[in-house]
Structure formats: C-alpha cells, structure tokens
Amino acid sequence: MTPRKVTIIDIAKQLNISKSTVSRALSNHHSIGLRTKMRVAQLASELNYEPDNRAIFFKQRKTYLIGLILPSLSNTFFASIVSGVEDVAYQKKYTLLLGQSRDDQEREKRIVETMKDHRVDGMLISISKNTTGYEHFKLLEKNNIPVVFIDRIPEMKNIHFIACKLENGMIEAVSFLVKKGHKIIGLINGPENFSASKERYSAYLKALRKNKIKPCKKLITCSDLTIDGNVAASKKLLALARRPTAIITFNDYVALDAIDYCKRQKIKIDTDISFVSFANEAICNYMDHPPIASVEQFPYQQGQKATEMLIEIIEKAKTENENRKTFNNLLLQSQLVIRGTH
Amino acid sequence: MTPRKVTIIDIAKQLNISKSTVSRALSNHHSIGLRTKMRVAQLASELNYEPDNRAIFFKQRKTYLIGLILPSLSNTFFASIVSGVEDVAYQKKYTLLLGQSRDDQEREKRIVETMKDHRVDGMLISISKNTTGYEHFKLLEKNNIPVVFIDRIPEMKNIHFIACKLENGMIEAVSFLVKKGHKIIGLINGPENFSASKERYSAYLKALRKNKIKPCKKLITCSDLTIDGNVAASKKLLALARRPTAIITFNDYVALDAIDYCKRQKIKIDTDISFVSFANEAICNYMDHPPIASVEQFPYQQGQKATEMLIEIIEKAKTENENRKTFNNLLLQSQLVIRGTH
DNA sequence: AAAATCAGCACAACCGGTTGTCTTATTATT
DNA sequence: AATAATAAGACAACCGGTTGTGCTGATTTT
Numbered sequence: 113m114t115p116r117k118v119t120i121i122d123i124a125k126q127l128n129i130s131k132s133t134v135s136r137a138l139s140n141h142h143s144i145g146l147r148t149k150m151r152v153a154q155l156a157s158e159l160n161y162e163p164d165n166r167a168i169f170f171k172q173r174k175t176y177l178i179g180l181i182l183p184s185l186s187n188t189f190f191a192s193i194v195s196g197v198e199d200v201a202y203q204k205k206y207t208l209l210l211g212q213s214r215d216d217q218e219r220e221k222r223i224v225e226t227m228k229d230h231r232v233d234g235m236l237i238s239i240s241k242n243t244t245g246y247e248h249f250k251l252l253e254k255n256n257i258p259v260v261f262i263d264r265i266p267e268m269k270n271i272h273f274i275a276c277k278l279e280n281g282m283i284e285a286v287s288f289l290v291k292k293g294h295k296i297i298g299l300i301n302g303p304e305n306f307s308a309s310k311e312r313y314s315a316y317l318k319a320l321r322k323n324k325i326k327p328c329k330k331l332i333t334c335s336d337l338t339i340d341g342n343v344a345a346s347k348k349l350l351a352l353a354r355r356p357t358a359i360i361t362f363n364d365y366v367a368l369d370a371i372d373y374c375k376r377q378k379i380k381i382d383t384d385i386s387f388v389s390f391a392n393e394a395i396c397n398y399m400d401h402p403p404i405a406s407v408e409q410f411p412y413q414q415g416q417k418a419t420e421m422l423i424e425i426i427e428k429a430k431t432e433n434e435n436r437k438t439f440n441n442l443l444l445q446s447q448l449v450i451r452g453t454h
Numbered sequence: 455m456t457p458r459k460v461t462i463i464d465i466a467k468q469l470n471i472s473k474s475t476v477s478r479a480l481s482n483h484h485s486i487g488l489r490t491k492m493r494v495a496q497l498a499s500e501l502n503y504e505p506d507n508r509a510i511f512f513k514q515r516k517t518y519l520i521g522l523i524l525p526s527l528s529n530t531f532f533a534s535i536v537s538g539v540e541d542v543a544y545q546k547k548y549t550l551l552l553g554q555s556r557d558d559q560e561r562e563k564r565i566v567e568t569m570k571d572h573r574v575d576g577m578l579i580s581i582s583k584n585t586t587g588y589e590h591f592k593l594l595e596k597n598n599i600p601v602v603f604i605d606r607i608p609e610m611k612n613i614h615f616i617a618c619k620l621e622n623g624m625i626e627a628v629s630f631l632v633k634k635g636h637k638i639i640g641l642i643n644g645p646e647n648f649s650a651s652k653e654r655y656s657a658y659l660k661a662l663r664k665n666k667i668k669p670c671k672k673l674i675t676c677s678d679l680t681i682d683g684n685v686a687a688s689k690k691l692l693a694l695a696r697r698p699t700a701i702i703t704f705n706d707y708v709a710l711d712a713i714d715y716c717k718r719q720k721i722k723i724d725t726d727i728s729f730v731s732f733a734n735e736a737i738c739n740y741m742d743h744p745p746i747a748s749v750e751q752f753p754y755q756q757g758q759k760a761t762e763m764l765i766e767i768i769e770k771a772k773t774e775n776e777n778r779k780t781f782n783n784l785l786l787q788s789q790l791v792i793r794g795t796h
Numbered sequence: 797a798a799a800a801t802c803a804g805c806a807c808a809a810c811c812g813g814t815t816g817t818c819t820t821a822t823t824a825t826t
Numbered sequence: 827a828a829t830a831a832t833a834a835g836a837c838a839a840c841c842g843g844t845t846g847t848g849c850t851g852a853t854t855t856t
Contacts, residue, residue: 117597119812130836135814145834160596165571166512167813171841175508177572180552185533194527198554207568209519210552212540226549229507230519254502255459368740398710400742461842472806477844487804509843513811800855807848811841818837825830 118159127151138163178422179209179227179235181220183264187365188393189411190238193262196415197236204423206233215241221248228255234422236415238264241303241337258429260422260440262414265307272425274418274442278308278390279315281407281446282360285388286319288405288448289358294386298331298349298356300342300366309334312362312390331356335366342369350379358386364393367403375401392449405450417442460501469493480505520764521551521569521577523562525606529707530735531753532580535604538757539578546765548575557583563590570597576764578757580606583645583679600771602764602782604756607649614767616760616784620650620732621657623749623788624702627730628661630747630790631700636728640673640691640698642684642708651676654704654732673698677708684711692721700728706735709745717743734791747792759784 120138124131129148137144137152155161169175178201182190194210201208209232211223220240227235228251235252237259246266252259261273289297299316302309313332320327333348335341346369349356361367367389371381379385381401389396389403396402421440462480466473471490479486479494497503511517520543524532536552543550551574553565562582569577570593577594579601588608594601603615631639641658644651655674662669675690677683688711691698703709709731713723721727723743731738731745738744763782 117812121812131813132815132837133835135812136835139814143834148834162570162597164573164812166508166517166573167811167841170508170512170812171814173841177551185527185536186530188528191527191533194552195554198552202553202564202568207572208552210522210536210540210550211544212537222544226544228504230549231506231508255504372740395737398714399740459842463842473843474807474845475805477842478805481844485804490804506842509811509841512842513844515811798856800853802853803851805849807846809846810844814840816837816839819835821832821834823830823832826828 117164118161119164120161122159123152123155123161126155175231175233176206177209177230177232178206178419179211179223179230179232181211181213181223181227181235181237183213183215183238183240185212188395189363189391189409192411193238193415193418196412196417197419198415200416200419200423204419206419206423213240213243217243217245224248224252228252228257232257234258234260234426236260236262236418236422238262239266240264241306244305256429258422258425260418260425262418263308263409263411267307270437270439272421272440274414274421274444275308276409276414276446277443278311278407278409278446279318281390281409281448282312282315283319283322284448285360285405285407286316286323288450289360289386289388290323290325292358292386294358295325296328296331296354296356296358297325298359299333300345300349300359300361300370301332301334302362302366303336304334309362316360328354330354335362337362337366339369342366343373346370346373350374350377350385356385358388361387361389361403363391364389364396364403364406365391367406368396368399371399371401371403388448390446396451402451404452405448408447408449410444410446413444417444459506460503461506462503464501465494465497465503468497517573517575518548519551519572519574520548520761521553521565521572521574523553523555523565523569523577523579525555525557525580525582527554530737531705531733531751534753535580535757535760538754538759539761540757542758542761542765546761548761548765555582555585559585559587566590566594570594570599574599576600576602576768578602578604578760578764580604581608582606583648586647598771600764600767602760602767604760605650605751605753609649612779612781614763614782616756616763616786617650618751618756618788619785620653620749620751620788621660623732623751623790624654624657625661625664626790627702627747627749628658628665630792631702631728631730632665632667634700634728636700637667638670638673638696638698638700639667640701641675642687642691642701642703642712643674643676644704644708645678646676651704658702670696672696677704679704679708681711684708685715688712688715692716692719692727698727700730703729703731703745705733706731706738706745706748707733709748710738710741713741713743713745730790732788738793744793746794747790750789750791752786752788755786759786 120131120134124134134152137149185191213220263275265273317327333345335345367387387403388405390407392406392408462473462476466476476494479491527533555562588610605617607615643654659669675687677687709729729745730747732749734748734750
C-alpha cells in the first residue's frame with residue numbers, strides 16, 4: 113500500500129490538539145496562540161506535511177484546471193496556441209489539461225467527456241476538421257462549464273470565441289500580388305465547413321473587387337488539408353488553360369505541398385508562379401522557395417487572449433447573475449508578412 | 455453563485471431515501487430493490503445527474519492525472535512524444551497535464567511544484583537544457599509520486615527512464631557516410647551536459663574506430679541548439695583547413711541551420727558537403743537539400759512506452775511492498791533512415 | 797408457532813481539509 | 827467581588843461520494 117501522506121490529523125494527534133487548530137495554525141489564524149502555531153509549524157516541516165489541494169478545491173467547488181482541446185500539435189500553429197494558453201494559465205494559477213482530437217469528432221467528444229468528468233473549471237477548444245455535431249459542446253453548457261473557442265469556431269449562436277480576422281490579411285495579400293503585376297490569382301482554400309474558409313473566401317472576392325479583378329470560379333478550389341488533398345488542389349489549378357500566376361493557400365502546409373508539386377512538374381517557383389500563404393510558419397525560413405508572403409495569424413496571442421477571457425468568465429461566474437449571460441467575441445487583426453527580399 | 459450541480463443527496467431527498475441507497479442503486483448493487491433502482495435511475499436522468507469524480511478519486515487517493523513536462527512543443531520531436539503519451543494515457547483512463555519548461559530550470563521546478571500540488575498520480579519528464587539541480591525531482595520521490603524520464607534523462611541514480619539507444623544509429627550513420635566515400639566526418643553535438651550528447655560522442659568515436667578512421671578533436675564541436683549556436687558550430691567546422699566532407703548533427707534543426715549557413719557561404723550541399731542528422735523530422739521532406747539521412751529516434755513510441763511504464767508503476771505501487779524498489783530502464787533501438795535517392 | 801433467513805434499506809464513518817459555533821480559563825472592568 | 831470581555835482552542839458540520847454494519851418486516855424453515 114502506498115504510504116499515506118501526512119495530514120493535519122496526524123499532526124493534531126501527535127500534538128494532542130484538534131485538527132481545526134492545526135488548520136488555523138497553519139493559515140496563521142489570529143485565534144491560535146503563538147506557542148501552538150510554532151509547535152505546529154515545527155512538526156509540519158519535520159513530517160514534510162503538504163496540504164492536499166484537492167480537499168480544498170473540492171470544498172471550493174473548483175479545480176483550477178483548464179481543458180485545452182486542439183486538433184493536433186504537429187502543426188506549429190497549434191503548438192504556439194498552447195504556449196500562449198500555458199503562459200497565461202500558469203500565471204493565474206491554473207493548470208492545463210491537454211487533448212488532441214486528431215481532427216476526429218468522436219475523439220473530440222470523448223475528450224470533452226473526460227475533461228468534464230475531471231470537473232475542469234473551463235475549456236478552450238479549437239474544433240476538429242470533421243466536427244459537425246455540437247451536442248458535446250451543449251453538454252458543457254448544461255454542466256455550466258464555460259468554453260472559449262479558439263481560431264476554429266463552430267457555427268453556433270451564443271458562444272465565446274477568439275479568432276484572427278482574416279479579411280484584412282487577405283486583402284493585403286491580394287493587393288500585394290496585384291502590385292507585383294499578378295492578374296490571375298488562384299485560391300486553395302480549406303474545408304468548406306470551416307468558418308475560417310468562408311472568411312477567406314469572401315475576403316478573397318472582396319479583395320479582387322477592390323483591385324478591379326473579375327473573379328473566376330475555376331481559380332478557387334478547396335483542400336481537406338491532407339497531403340493528397342493539397343496536391344490534388346494544386347494540380348487542378350495548375351492544369352487550367354488560364355493558369356494562375358499566383359496562388360494564395362489556406363496555410364503554409366498547403367503551400368509547401370503545392371510548391372513541392374510544382375517542382376516535380378518543373379513549374380518554376382517565383383518565376384512561373386508565386387505563392388502567398390497563411391500562418392507564417394517559421395520553418396519556411398529554411399526553404400529555398402517559401403511563399404513570398406504569409407498572413408500572420410498570431411496564434412500565441414490568440415492563446416493568451418482566449419485564456420484571459422476564459423478565466424475572467426470563470427471568476428465572474430461566481431459572483432454574477434447567471435440569467436443575463438453575455439458572450440465575448442474577440443477578433444485580432446491578421447497581418448501580411450512579406451518574406452525576405454520580395 | 456454558480457448553480458450547484460445535482461448530487462446524490464438531492465436525489466435522495468426527493469425520493470425520501472438515504473443517499474447510500476441512491477449510490478448503491480446507481481451502481482446496481484444487489485441489495486437494492488428493482489423498484490427503487492428504477493425510480494433512482496429515472497430521477498437521476500431527469501435531473502441530469504453527473505457523479506463528481508473528484509469525490510471518488512479523493513477517497514481512492516487517486517486523480518487519474520499524469521503530468522507531462524517537456525522543454526517545448528515547437529520541436530516536432532516533442533509533439534510526437536505528446537501524442538504517444540496521450541494515446542496510451544487516454545486508453546487507460548488517465549488524463550494529461552501539460553507543462554513546457556522552455557528549457558528553463560526555474561520554470562521546470564515551478565511546474566513540478568504545481569503538478570505535485572494537483573496530486574498527479576505520476577509524472578513524465580524530459581528535462582530542460584539547463585537543468586543541473588535535481589532537488590525538485592527528489593521532492594517528487596519524497597511525495598511518492600513516481601516519475602519516468604523520457605529521452606532527456608538526468609544523471610541520477612535510481613530512476614525510471616526510457617530513451618532511444620543512439621549508438622547503433624550513430625554507427626550506421628558513420629558507416630553509411632564512409633561507404634559513400636567520406637573520410638573526414640565532423641560532428642556538431644548538443645550541450646555537453648546532455649546524456650544524449652555524451653552518447654552520441656562516444657558512439658561517434660566508436661564508429662570511427664570501427665571504420666578505421668582516426669578521430670580528430672577539431673572535427674567535433676558542440677552547439678547550445680540555438681540558431682546562433684548552430685551557426686557558430688557550423689562556421690567552426692567549415693573553416694577548418696582540413697574541412698569535413700560530411701557532418702553529423704545533433705538533430706534536424708541543427709542541420710537546417712548548418713545547411714542554411716553553407717548556402718549563404720556558397721558551399722554546395724551534397725557536393726562539397728553532406729549532412730546526416732538525428733530525429734528524422736518530416737518537415738525536411740520539403741527541403742531542397744535535406745540531410746541525406748537521419749537517425750530516427752521514435753519519439754511517439756518513446757511516449758507510449760514511457761506511459762505504459764509509468765501506469766504500471768502507479769498501479770503496482772498500490773499493492774506492492776515499497777521497500778524493495780526496482781527501477782525500470784528501457785532503451786529503444788534507433789534506426790538510420792536514408793532519404794530519397796541517396 | 798417460534799426461530800432462522802433474507803431482502804431492502806437506513807445510519808454512520810471516511811477521505812482531508814475549512815469554517816462557524818461553543819467552551820473554558822484567564823484577564824479586565826465596574 | 828461579581829461580571830464582562832477576551833484569548834485559545836475544542837467540537838462538529840460540510841464538500842459528494844463509497845462502504846461496512848445494523849435494523850426492520852416478510853418469508854421460509856423446523
């Protein structure tokens with residue numbers, strides 16, 4: 113049997129005093145005499161006493177746990193979110209429970225369940241690629257566990273979320289390309305059910321209008337973000353009779369696959385075709401032909417802000433009237449980052 | 455005030471029965487009558503009753519939490535470890551607490567403290583680059599919290615750990631280069647205090663001996679794994695009068711910085727110099743001139759094995775005699791992966 | 797018919813702390 | 827000297843479950 117940890121009861125017994133006295137002595141309560149306080153402190157350190165937070169949290173109906181669910185960590189974008197979340201959470205004495213949905217709705221549900229069972233004080237979620245049903249999120253609402261969605265937002269009413277406003281980034285991207293002389297600009301978008309895809313799509317159209325370019329449906333395609341999907345999308349655009357001279361991609365990984373495809377097809381990057389991506393991943397700095405520009409989406413900051421928002425909601429819930437709920441939405445501005453000498 | 459969750463007491467009151475009856479009814483105990491069981495089940499689902507695991511864990515002296523501390527997630531290597539850990543942990547009903555030390559000893563200590571306070575059932579740790587003091591790990595031992603170290607192992611006696619045996623990988627790497635005609639093979643190693651660096655170092659010497667090549671001290675250097683460190687190390691080796699025709703690097707990121715440096719210096723990759731790395735990161739597939747081979751260290755499997763080991767220790771501790779502790783060490787074999795057509 | 801068996805449930809202790817109230821001895825007040 | 831005030835600490839309830847034991851009435855056994 114695991115040797116039991118030292119409790120205040122052990123201390124109380126050894127000193128022949130009551131456990132409430134020990135408790136108060138340790139928290140320096142005024143109604144305990146100095147002599148007793150010192151004896152308790154002495155014995156506590158001798159016995160290596162460590163309070164069991166769970167007993168306290170249990171009574172406080174708190175856990176100081178925040179659940180974070182992301183599709184994956186292999187994408188540096190999400191890893192940055194973790195860092196942002198972690199930095200704020202630790203600072204405010206919360207600890208992070210992590211789960212990866214692997215873009216699988218069932219897994220996402222199971223993780224939500226588990227974290228709910230662990231009675232997290234709140235959750236941060238970036239939904240999976242395949243999530244269409246939202247019952248598991250409603251379950252959290254029922255259980256009064258606040259959720260702030262990050263970057264990948266479900267299409268629900270009355271939710272808290274934080275994301276990066278992509279419209280301005282997309283407009284900057286298109287204008288940048290136009291200024292460099294491009295007239296046929298393609299778009300490889302992400303899955304159609306992503307709000308982030310829809311936003312890119314409408315911003316793309318808006319940007320074209322703004323630059324007096326007539327949009328062409330053939331120049332717009334989607335990828336499921338797998339390598340095969342990315343390659344297929346690239347193939348489709350590059351096979352067009354009216355082939356684009358520039359392509360804007362959903363993120364850097366799509367761009368990398370597209371660039372790879374071009375190289376295999378002997379299509380010269382930056383000569384025959386230019387790429388602009390989203391995400392601005394650092395790893396691209398090592399590429400010989402990275403996208404010439406990329407829209408920064410500030411994942412670290414999104415993580416920070418989301419966590420601040422969540423903790424505020426958690427701590428407000430204790431005091432405030434539940435009836436009149438308000439929902440917090442925050443959009444950061446994205447920003448086009450032009451790489452190197454382009 | 456947050457609306458209290460439904461408890462068995464609420465159910466008991468409404469049905470005018472005792473709470474123990476409710477508890478047993480819900481767990482289908484034989485001494486409860488069918489009629490009562492059904493009434494309880496009915497009301498429980500009506501009220502949306504959800505048991506509070508914490509009360510149960512509390513009594514069981516368990517949390518089903520596993521703490522995982524890694525230096526960082528920006529390195530895909532560690533992200534893979536997370537996935538391995540997560541997959542095994544979730545399957546065995548444990549949940550993951552995550553912390554990044556950012557290669558800062560103080561931060562590592564604080565995270566250990568926090569996780570200890572949350573009474574994790576066990577911890578998985580990959581130590582930070584700068585960790586030299588081990589008091590915080592001894593603290594865990596004192597608190598009877600088992601720890602399994604992963605990949606980055608402290609130099610302590612009597613610890614559980616899992617790592618990847620690098621010797622064979624290094625020997626394969628050197629032999630591979632020799633077979634390709636290289637005679638002057640440099641080594642950019644990691645920080646000297648890493649056991650992983652020491653292992654690479656001695657394996658490198660052993661491999662040279664095996665291939666009848668006389669080692670030369672000048673061909674061996676270390677990097678602190680920052681970009682500047684990597685570049686400085688590259689510079690040092692490439693400035694040698696007897697310049698190496700091949701360099702083995704501590705990991706892929708070092709190789710990328712070295713390759714980048716070569717390109718800027720107009721040293722032709724794969725012609726003037728070849729690189730072999732450790733880690734076999736997937737992102738390198740997108741490079742024009744990735745290392746021609748890389749030693750796979752199986753981070754996902756390390757994560758899995760470490761978690762299996764930890765859970766076994768946790769669950770064994772309950773029943774076994776504590777006096778005769780044994781320590782588990784597991785080494786996976788590394789494996790040289792030759793890229794593409796080389 | 798009295799004793800034994802058993803189903804079905806209530807009571808209370810426990811996990812490890814916190815906190816409100818009550819008790820007792822000492823000191824201060826009038 | 828009698829009373830009030832105060833210091834120091836004991837007692838018990840509570841958080842939300844689980845579990846060992848005891849009690850009650852009905853059925854079975856002899």
